[in-house]
Amino acid sequence: MAPRASRQILERTTLGNGLRVVVAPDHASPLVGVAVVYDVGFRSEPPGRTGFAHLFEHLMFQGSAHVAKMEHARLVEGAGGVFNGSTRSDLTTYYEALPAGALDLALWLEADRMGAPAVTEENLANQIAVVEEEIKVNVLNQPYGGFPWISLPELAFDTYPNAHNGYGDFTHLERATVADAVAFHARYYAPSNATLAVAGDCDPDDVVALAERYFGSIASGRAPVAGPWSEPAPREERRRVIDDPLAPQPAFALGYRTPDPVGDLSHHLAYVAAASVLGDGDASRLRARLMHHDHSVTDLGCSIGVFGGDSLMMRDPALFQVVVYHPDDVSTDELTTTIHEEIARLGTDGCRPDELDRVTAAFAGGFWQGVDSVNERAIMLASLETIHGRAGLLDELPDLLGAITPAAVAAAAADLASQHTARVEIHPTPDGGAS
Amino acid sequence: MRTRPGTLEPRPAVRAVRRVAMPRLLDETLTSGLHLVAVRRPSVPMVEVRLCVPLGAGLVRHAAGPLVLTGAVTAGTAHHDRAGLADAFERLGGALDAALDDDVVSLHAFGLATALPTLLDLMNEVLTSATYPAEEVRAERDRTADEVIMDLSRPESQASEAFRVRLYGHHPYATPTPRPDALRRVGAASLRAMHARIFNPRGAHLIVVGDVATARVARLVEERLGPWLASASVGVAPLAPLPPVVPGGIELHDRPGALQSNVLVGGAAPRRTDPQWPATALANLVVGGMFTSRLVENLRERHGYTYSPHSDVHHARPGSTVIVAAEVGSAVTAASLVEIRYELGRAASLGVSDEELEGARRYAIGSYLIRTSTQRGLAATLAAYVTSDTPASLVFEHPSRIARATLDDVNTAAREHLGPGSLATVIVGDASLVEPTLRALDQVTTPSP
Numbered sequence: 023m024a025p026r027a028s029r030q031i032l033e034r035t036t037l038g039n040g041l042r043v044v045v046a047p048d049h050a051s052p053l054v055g056v057a058v059v060y061d062v063g064f065r066s067e068p069p070g071r072t073g074f075a076h077l078f079e080h081l082m083f084q085g086s087a088h089v090a091k092m093e094h095a096r097l098v099e100g101a102g103g104v105f106n107g108s109t110r111s112d113l114t115t116y117y118e119a120l121p122a123g124a125l126d127l128a129l130w131l132e133a134d135r136m137g138a139p140a141v142t143e144e145n146l147a148n149q150i151a152v153v154e155e156e157i158k159v160n161v162l163n164q165p166y167g168g169f170p171w172i173s174l175p176e177l178a179f180d181t182y183p184n185a186h187n188g189y190g191d192f193t194h195l196e197r198a199t200v201a202d203a204v205a206f207h208a209r210y211y212a213p214s215n216a217t218l219a220v221a222g223d224c225d226p227d228d229v230v231a232l233a234e235r236y237f238g239s240i241a242s243g244r245a246p247v248a249g250p251w252s253e254p255a256p257r258e259e260r261r262r263v264i265d266d267p268l269a270p271q272p273a274f275a276l277g278y279r280t281p282d283p284v285g286d287l288s289h290h291l292a293y294v295a296a297a298s299v300l301g302d303g304d305a306s307r308l309r310a311r312l313m314h315h316d317h318s319v320t321d322l323g324c325s326i327g328v329f330g331g332d333s334l335m336m337r338d339p340a341l342f343q344v345v346v347y348h349p350d351d352v353s354t355d356e357l358t359t360t361i362h363e364e365i366a367r368l369g370t371d372g373c374r375p376d377e378l379d380r381v382t383a384a385f386a387g388g389f390w391q392g393v394d395s396v397n398e399r400a401i402m403l404a405s406l407e408t409i410h411g412r413a414g415l416l417d418e419l420p421d422l423l424g425a426i427t428p429a430a431v432a433a434a435a436a437d438l439a440s441q442h443t444a445r446v447e448i449h450p451t452p453d454g455g456a457s
Numbered sequence: 458m459r460t461r462p463g464t465l466e467p468r469p470a471v472r473a474v475r476r477v478a479m480p481r482l483l484d485e486t487l488t489s490g491l492h493l494v495a496v497r498r499p500s501v502p503m504v505e506v507r508l509c510v511p512l513g514a515g516l517v518r519h520a521a522g523p524l525v526l527t528g529a530v531t532a533g534t535a536h537h538d539r540a541g542l543a544d545a546f547e548r549l550g551g552a553l554d555a556a557l558d559d560d561v562v563s564l565h566a567f568g569l570a571t572a573l574p575t576l577l578d579l580m581n582e583v584l585t586s587a588t589y590p591a592e593e594v595r596a597e598r599d600r601t602a603d604e605v606i607m608d609l610s611r612p613e614s615q616a617s618e619a620f621r622v623r624l625y626g627h628h629p630y631a632t633p634t635p636r637p638d639a640l641r642r643v644g645a646a647s648l649r650a651m652h653a654r655i656f657n658p659r660g661a662h663l664i665v666v667g668d669v670a671t672a673r674v675a676r677l678v679e680e681r682l683g684p685w686l687a688s689a690s691v692g693v694a695p696l697a698p699l700p701p702v703v704p705g706g707i708e709l710h711d712r713p714g715a716l717q718s719n720v721l722v723g724g725a726a727p728r729r730t731d732p733q734w735p736a737t738a739l740a741n742l743v744v745g746g747m748f749t750s751r752l753v754e755n756l757r758e759r760h761g762y763t764y765s766p767h768s769d770v771h772h773a774r775p776g777s778t779v780i781v782a783a784e785v786g787s788a789v790t791a792a793s794l795v796e797i798r799y800e801l802g803r804a805a806s807l808g809v810s811d812e813e814l815e816g817a818r819r820y821a822i823g824s825y826l827i828r829t830s831t832q833r834g835l836a837a838t839l840a841a842y843v844t845s846d847t848p849a850s851l852v853f854e855h856p857s858r859i860a861r862a863t864l865d866d867v868n869t870a871a872r873e874h875l876g877p878g879s880l881a882t883v884i885v886g887d888a889s890l891v892e893p894t895l896r897a898l899d900q901v902t903t904p905s906p
Contacts (some may be wrong), residue, residue, distance in 0.1 A: 041733075048500075050476050050499070050829040050830075051477065051500070051826065052474045052477055052499040052826070053830055055829060086463050087462060087463025088463050088464065088468065089463075091758070092754060092758060095748040095749045096749045096816060097468075097814060097830075098819040099747050099748060099749050099819075099824075100749070100815075100816035100819055100820065101471045101819060101823065102819045102820055102822055102823015102824065102826070103820075103823055104823075104824055104827055105748075105829075119827045120823060120827075121471075121823050121826060122472075122474055122475075123471050123473055124471045124472075124474035124823075125856065126469035126470075126471075126472075127468070127469055127470075127471055130464055130466060130468055130469050133463070133464040133466075134463035134464045135463070137461045137464055138461055138462055138463040148758065148759075148761045149761075150761075151762075152758075152761050153758055153764075154762055154893060155717070155761070155762070155763050155764040155784070155785070155786060156764035156765075158716050158717050158764075158784075158786070159717065159764050159765070159784050162716050163612060163715060163716045163717045163784075164611065164612075165607065165610045165611060208461075223475075235466060236464050236466055237464070239462075239464065239465045240461060240464070241461055241487035249528055252819055264730025266713070268610055269610070270603075270606040270607050270609075270610045271603055271606065271607065271614055272712075290556075303543050303547055303552065304531070304539050304542075304711040305540045305541075305543035305544035305547055308541040310539070313600070314532075314539050314540065314593070314596070317592075317595075317596035317599070317600075320600050320603040320604065321604075333742075347603075347607070349599075349603060356850040380544055380547045380548055381547075382546060383548050383549065383550045384547040384550065384551075384552070386550050387503065387550025387551050387552075387567070387568060387569065387572045390501040390503045390550070390569075391501070391503060391567070391831075391832075391833060392503060393501060394500050394501045394503070394830075394831040394833070395830070395831050395834075396830070397827075409762060431828070438625075
């Protein structure tokens, strides 16, 4: 029942200044998705400046050479569009989805801020305050805030790029200066360090001509080399306990290493399939056993990456994670032992071919749902072009995953079972949670 | 700062967009009483199926059963256990899940368009033969209780629950989230009885959007859901309309140690069927419904008090509600309320500018196109309309209704629905930090928990 992968038209080119351009025309609706992805994320930010990549993303919305503060938003929304940005381990993404007639405007806006964002003392102070409120909403004033995306890498890795908190320390954020922003922009926001993708109701030749017109005059700069961030796997089990007065019940996350998602993609995809066989959906082994047979956990999921399932949008190392929420009368050690048993069993006994068929079909369905949105499609194309050097990988992924064999999944599980794991535990404090 | 010049080209104009033909809408009530809404959208080779069932007032007030039911309905059927059912859907490139939102229980399935007959067969199997195994129900109610405890520990959940009680008084909609002890009392037998009562084809809405012709959808629904459709009984009575909002004052709920306060300000809004709705939607966008709104510009971009202030209109069967919400630093809680009321009062008394209105209008139409451009987005939008007793056809009339609202209409709507004089205020935060200053602004009540 697995569907064929799509074979959409894909135009790829590189401008003289190094900006990579990807166009995927599709006329299903009169909309375009525009994504500009920069090859910079948490892992590139300087020591003493944790959270700077994300803070800088906010500054990119504060105006540019020909765009006043708030005008970016006003022009996009006033053209009937929506926009946002996001910062991840290796990528900073900006996107707009708009009626097709606003394509030129979106490209012009992106070009102006790629050329010259307007960072002032006032905007910087304002956005530091906004980012601090964002961190309070999502981390400090929230049960399980930052779990596991901040706390697990801190334990599982030793080197600064992989281990530090990408939202940043308030002391570091407050130390940020306009000069830092100038240097960061000069180093990481050059056209040669970026990819532009346009998906939807457009003509590839027009898009390339427009990209040349608006971005072509931006000086190339020299693209910095991202990474390598690889570091040796831990040689011992690691444990960390975090007391969370807001959390109503215990939780823990286990972290394991995986093969390089870029250099060893097919090997890495065997781990993606293993994550799905083990802990994605109610048919998966760990959920069927621990949630629905033993009734010993409230929720459980397996995925790879920092934000769960984003490992193809990042470079090595990417963590395979098992995230578990459970009642406080169930022992964390016993759950961990059971999880290790199931992983080891997958390693020794392998999986049935029909288990893989399920994983492949579900992945293909998820793929189609993702590409149904013009901005999702543009973001995925630009991200894959940036990290893997080929946007066309998007269309190949369902087939590549479909080609993974039971033996490859078993080998992946055997490797996971042999590893020293990092385990972050969230302990509710006695007065925490709701009554 | 300038590291490089910006672009050298002048800012381009926005071109008009080609008109797209309105899709053909299938909108009919079958003899069983099922309301079927279908649209063919061939953008990807998938299909979305949403079955939405409105609950009667009794179940809205006692939602522990329906809440556990949404977790247990997929726990097993005559032919599949839970894992087998999940497996069957995933093999079709999809999934099935159930949810309770306000007063609507929904079953949401998706998968490859070519698999629609099998998807419907599986849904029929769940609808006619869900078994609610006793042991699964026990586990599910405990898990639901744990999830509710988790949900209630979130400040935004505490705030929205307090706000519902503040706004809706004795209406079923004021009912708090079911508590863990009530959830742990739900039994398998009661769920089996409730299943038939809830999943009654009469009064239910089935929305199908995907790469399937609507005539084929209608035929397949009658054919594949036939056994379930034959089970129709008497439909549920409508809910009473929401009571009028009693405006004024500040209701403060203490959350000791909170780093931020959740500020909620809101009141009644016109329903989507109301001729005043498009103008109200536009007034709301200008005040706080988009990024370039007055509230974002003021609270976030000028003052840095909050990450994401916003104003939304929530539509439900018994009425619609406008809600302004912001999570603000404790030290600036009172200052934020001053700014929120200022912006609401300014819009209500002075209206909005022509330029603001035209920006909001283009945003309303464009973001509507974006929201409904995916199969999932269109199906969700159609479901939101029909479950709040709004004709599905109004989904497609939305752009033209928005296009017709005048500046006068919008300013009247702002005055009648967004003025602080007609709205209620609830704040959840650390009372020891925020109460003294709030008392300087308005009368503060602190309900006992």
